[in-house]
Amino acid sequence: MPSTQQPPIAGAAIDPPSVRPAIDDAVIERVDVQALRARLQALKADGYTMLLDIGGVDYLPREPRFDVVYHLLKMPLKAANVQQVGTPQRFRLLCSVRDGEPVPSVMDLWRNADWAEREIFDLFGIVFENHVDLRRIQMPYDWEGYPLRKDYPVRGPARERSPRPAFALKSNVQAGTPPTGRTLEALQEQVKQARDGESK
Amino acid sequence: MSTTPLTPEIVSQEGNAMVLSMGPQHPSTHGVLQIMLEIEGESVVKAEPEIGYLHTGIEKNMENLFWSQGQTNAERMDYLAPSSNALCYALAVEKLLGITDRIPERAQHIRVLLSELTRIASHCVWLGTHGIDLGAISVFFYCFDLRENILDLQEASGGARMHPNYVRVGGLNGDLPAGYVEKLDALIAKFPGRMRELRGLLQANPIFQDRTIDVGTMSAEDAVAWGVTGPALRGSGIAYDVRKAFPYSSYDQFQFDIPTRTEGDAYARFLVRLDEMEESMRIIEQVRKKLDTPGHVAIDDPKIFAPPKETIALSMEALIHHFKIVSEGFRVPPGDVYQAIEGPRGELAYYIVSNGENRPYRVRTRPPSLYNLQCLKGMAPGNLIADLVVMIGSLDPVFGEVDR
Numbered sequence: 311m312p313s314t315q316q317p318p319i320a321g322a323a324i325d326p327p328s329v330r331p332a333i334d335d336a337v338i339e340r341v342d343v344q345a346l347r348a349r350l351q352a353l354k355a356d357g358y359t360m361l362l363d364i365g366g367v368d369y370l371p372r373e374p375r376f377d378v379v380y381h382l383l384k385m386p387l388k389a390a391n392v393q394q395v396g397t398p399q400r401f402r403l404l405c406s407v408r409d410g411e412p413v414p415s416v417m418d419l420w421r422n423a424d425w426a427e428r429e430i431f432d433l434f435g436i437v438f439e440n441h442v443d444l445r446r447i448q449m450p451y452d453w454e455g456y457p458l459r460k461d462y463p464v465r466g467p468a469r470e471r472s473p474r475p476a477f478a479l480k481s482n483v484q485a486g487t488p489p490t491g492r493t494l495e496a497l498q499e500q501v502k503q504a505r506d507g508e509s510k
Numbered sequence: 511m512s513t514t515p516l517t518p519e520i521v522s523q524e525g526n527a528m529v530l531s532m533g534p535q536h537p538s539t540h541g542v543l544q545i546m547l548e549i550e551g552e553s554v555v556k557a558e559p560e561i562g563y564l565h566t567g568i569e570k571n572m573e574n575l576f577w578s579q580g581q582t583n584a585e586r587m588d589y590l591a592p593s594s595n596a597l598c599y600a601l602a603v604e605k606l607l608g609i610t611d612r613i614p615e616r617a618q619h620i621r622v623l624l625s626e627l628t629r630i631a632s633h634c635v636w637l638g639t640h641g642i643d644l645g646a647i648s649v650f651f652y653c654f655d656l657r658e659n660i661l662d663l664q665e666a667s668g669g670a671r672m673h674p675n676y677v678r679v680g681g682l683n684g685d686l687p688a689g690y691v692e693k694l695d696a697l698i699a700k701f702p703g704r705m706r707e708l709r710g711l712l713q714a715n716p717i718f719q720d721r722t723i724d725v726g727t728m729s730a731e732d733a734v735a736w737g738v739t740g741p742a743l744r745g746s747g748i749a750y751d752v753r754k755a756f757p758y759s760s761y762d763q764f765q766f767d768i769p770t771r772t773e774g775d776a777y778a779r780f781l782v783r784l785d786e787m788e789e790s791m792r793i794i795e796q797v798r799k800k801l802d803t804p805g806h807v808a809i810d811d812p813k814i815f816a817p818p819k820e821t822i823a824l825s826m827e828a829l830i831h832h833f834k835i836v837s838e839g840f841r842v843p844p845g846d847v848y849q850a851i852e853g854p855r856g857e858l859a860y861y862i863v864s865n866g867e868n869r870p871y872r873v874r875t876r877p878p879s880l881y882n883l884q885c886l887k888g889m890a891p892g893n894l895i896a897d898l899v900v901m902i903g904s905l906d907p908v909f910g911e912v913d914r
Binding site for chain 2: 367
């Protein structure tokens, strides 16, 4: 069954931050794949010690097709109270990736990138270079296709109908016979007899 | 605890090493977690959690549902704290719509109330099951009795015990019903005594202390490197709490502290969560005082929030708005947003991309449990299998949101 998803409206969501002023929740930046690793290394050296999340987005007709989104947080590396933590700076790094183009893994910079990258590989089919253990994480190992791609259908193919059981055959229904084979009159008669038996 | 990252070179098959699959039906894995263990005798050489047994494609489904329908799916992720998930999703969509400032104050207070109630309820489940893992059965009954009172409140407000779907984009689904505040007062009165009992059962219990002190130790640096948030991070000494760092709803109006510990072991995380329950109750008491002031609980914008059902018989516009919202939902301007809240397990966040349609283009969840669970890979090696059970319990993963 084909996907029921609507393709994105032409050109509108190609680059959300460019469509309208970005919502002020983080520092937002966009880099190329070639410059990605160097930029992330520089950010880590700059104090973005925590990798909050890596997300993927598929903008189907666009080229390059995917966005990989890194969410970083400036976090102290030792015990700190509320005042010392304050309002830590968030950083959002967007990186456009073509289909089949490898993305450098950041597993050696932030250890929790492991599962995040595996999940993007599993659901989008984006390959991360130098990842130690890149295999499916959410879907079964032998799954084909990448479910979160926009051209992946929401539903699987319709199953074949199982043959109708004998009691539901058309001839029975046409004759007005319930599946039990007993007619309404027969049932009423049975009930009446039972009641008569009770009263006697 | 081994602090070196796991690479294939470290793992050896020589000697007495043996591979053991723990789960996915193991009772102490709190759901459907499988851990591939490499063990030598009783000690763990390598632990590789295998997840995905509960993957239901919630994120894919949400791309195909209206903005308001997606919320029902969001609640199903962390099934122990449905209101937190719903609140985070609603806040993200409200930010995209640009209506964050227009949410009525009463709705904000009730949202705070709900997320603190779910925090206590969720910690109750954690404490009860953590106790059972360690052989303390009776804690479970005390915890579930307390949770029952909170579920009653959830049922009263939202109509359902587990997934009330009460927090909506634009406000709340109706005001609190009559009798709610009285039930809440009863809970507030009952809570301190119940907490004393819970602490009395476990906190000074020598068996419990033996099993948890110095088990699953995680330094602040490790916790940050693994992306651990919530009570697990605060148990390692870093007082990062989204409620204080990036206040949302009306959290900036209430007084509360962020309990922290510096030991970083399972016992520290246990104490942090217990203190957190008491801090939550402190917030609830403050919210309770503000609940006497009546007010609107939803935004006054019929394009986003359907007008009350009673008005559709009286007003043509109300009928049209109702029909539009039910049949095609509302549209959200294009853009992307990262909205985080402090869920019971840590930083719960949604990264949502909108392309101006009546459905989200992409919803990415940052489930706190996923990252908290992942640190098991660094924490477990070198420890006993029996301690692994303590570690899983002290990280408090919920597999609805790990697998989504």
